[in-house]
Amino acid sequence: MRRLFPIGLVLLILFEAATVFFIMPLPGSQRIRSLGAAYLIYQWRWPVRITVGLVLAAGTAAVWRARQSRWQVPAGLLVAGAVAWVINFRMAADQMFRQPSQVSLAPSGRNKVAGDRLVVGIEVEGQARAYPLQFIGYHHQVRDTIAGRPILVSYCTVCRTGRVFRPEVGGRTETFRLVGMDHFNAMFEDRTTGSWWRQANGEAIIGPLKGTAALTELPSHQVTLAVWLSLYPQSLVMQADPAFTNDYAKDYAFENGTSRSALTGTDPRSWQDKSWVVGIAADGKARAYDWNRLGLEGVINDVVGRTPIVLAVASDGASFFAFVRPDTGTRFSLLADSLRGPNGAYAMNGRGPAGQLVPINASQEFWHSWRTFHPETDRY
Numbered sequence: 001m002r003r004l005f006p007i008g009l010v011l012l013i014l015f016e017a018a019t020v021f022f023i024m025p026l027p028g029s030q031r032i033r034s035l036g037a038a039y040l041i042y043q044w045r046w047p048v049r050i051t052v053g054l055v056l057a058a059g060t061a062a063v064w065r066a067r068q069s070r071w072q073v074p075a076g077l078l079v080a081g082a083v084a085w086v087i088n089f090r091m092a093a094d095q096m097f098r099q100p101s102q103v104s105l106a107p108s109g110r111n112k113v114a115g116d117r118l119v120v121g122i123e124v125e126g127q128a129r130a131y132p133l134q135f136i137g138y139h140h141q142v143r144d145t146i147a148g149r150p151i152l153v154s155y156c157t158v159c160r161t162g163r164v165f166r167p168e169v170g171g172r173t174e175t176f177r178l179v180g181m182d183h184f185n186a187m188f189e190d191r192t193t194g195s196w197w198r199q200a201n202g203e204a205i206i207g208p209l210k211g212t213a214a215l216t217e218l219p220s221h222q223v224t225l226a227v228w229l230s231l232y233p234q235s236l237v238m239q240a241d242p243a244f245t246n247d248y249a250k251d252y253a254f255e256n257g258t259s260r261s262a263l264t265g266t267d268p269r270s271w272q273d274k275s276w277v278v279g280i281a282a283d284g285k286a287r288a289y290d291w292n293r294l295g296l297e298g299v300i301n302d303v304v305g306r307t308p309i310v311l312a313v314a315s316d317g318a319s320f321f322a323f324v325r326p327d328t329g330t331r332f333s334l335l336a337d338s339l340r341g342p343n344g345a346y347a348m349n350g351r352g353p354a355g356q357l358v359p360i361n362a363s364q365e366f367w368h369s370w371r372t373f374h375p376e377t378d379r380y
Contacts, residue, residue: 005059023180
């Protein structure tokens with residue numbers, strides 16, 4: 001019976017470690033197909049813990065009766081308790097990256113975010129919002145409301161993916177929490193069914209809703225705040241939550257690509273795992289555009305699937321936009337941060353003499369992320 005004590009301790013420590021190994025960016029964990037194992041472990045975590053706890057309790061009683069080895073009980077339980085606490089309260093994704101206690105939005109006149117900071121911007125029915133990467137990169141998701149409907153603004157720094165979704169499932173507003181990551185992309189768990197959702201495309205990838213549900217993505221833009229406010233001067237801007245001042249990035253290393261961090265750093269070369277690309281998907285096709293080449297060309301007229309598109313980067317070298325071209329014969333050039341077409345100049349928000357160009361989702365992300373979640377992609 002005394003052998004049950006060390007057996008129970010080892011089993012408990014190994015199981016607790018397994019609960020985070022498969023869904024956190026630990027060595028080797030994100031490069032294997034471990035999602036099924038991770039979800040199974042998570043679903044059965046309490047029955048397993050109770051079973052192991054009973055084994056540990058039986059062993060503890062036997063060790064305690066052997067007076068000469070009683071010291072093993074507090075020492076062993078202290079170690080097991082410390083491991084469980086670290087894993088569940090320090091290494092758990094939603095504990096490492098907590099949600100804002102408040103989402104404070106300010107007009108440009110009261111904004112305290114620097115103009116050269118990158119933001120994820122969204123405009124719906126004449127209302128505009130800007131969410132700095134400096135903040136949403138830490139929180140991973142921020143809930144807000146625009147034009148009377150809820151939105152979920154998400155960002156994964158390990159993939160460099162910014163997405164804005166309608167947090168609605170089956171016609172009802174859903175609540176999500178950050179549960180971990182799969183293949184280096186953030187995963188969210190819905191409160192109602194416990195299904196896990198992929199941040200890169202909003203799909204339910206495991207659980208009761210697997211393969212049957214996906215969040216609706218809203219068009220958004222990654223630009224500098226200065227560019228965004230020049231296009232949408234009435235936009236509201238997310239401000240820092242005072243509770244997380246020490247957690248927000250202070251420098252620009254992630255945003256401008258000078259970071260060489262193993263997880264979130266950038267490779268300045270082209271077509272390497274951590275190189276930047278802009279990805280566009282349409283008509284069941286996907287194409288990746290090398291950021292270095294886009295910077296040199298300034299504007300690219302192309303066709304993805306059957307959809308003619310124009311992709312352009314602003315003179316600040318950081319802000320970019322993508323729109324559907326009216327037809328394949330309409331080509332745009334870039335001049336002074338305007339798209340010049342046959343009918344005149346269009347601003348970088350698509351507004352021009354012939355009306356509004358239709359935006360198309362274009363995501364700047366790491367090449368390893370785009371090709372993982374768009375395995376059919378080709379390269380421009």
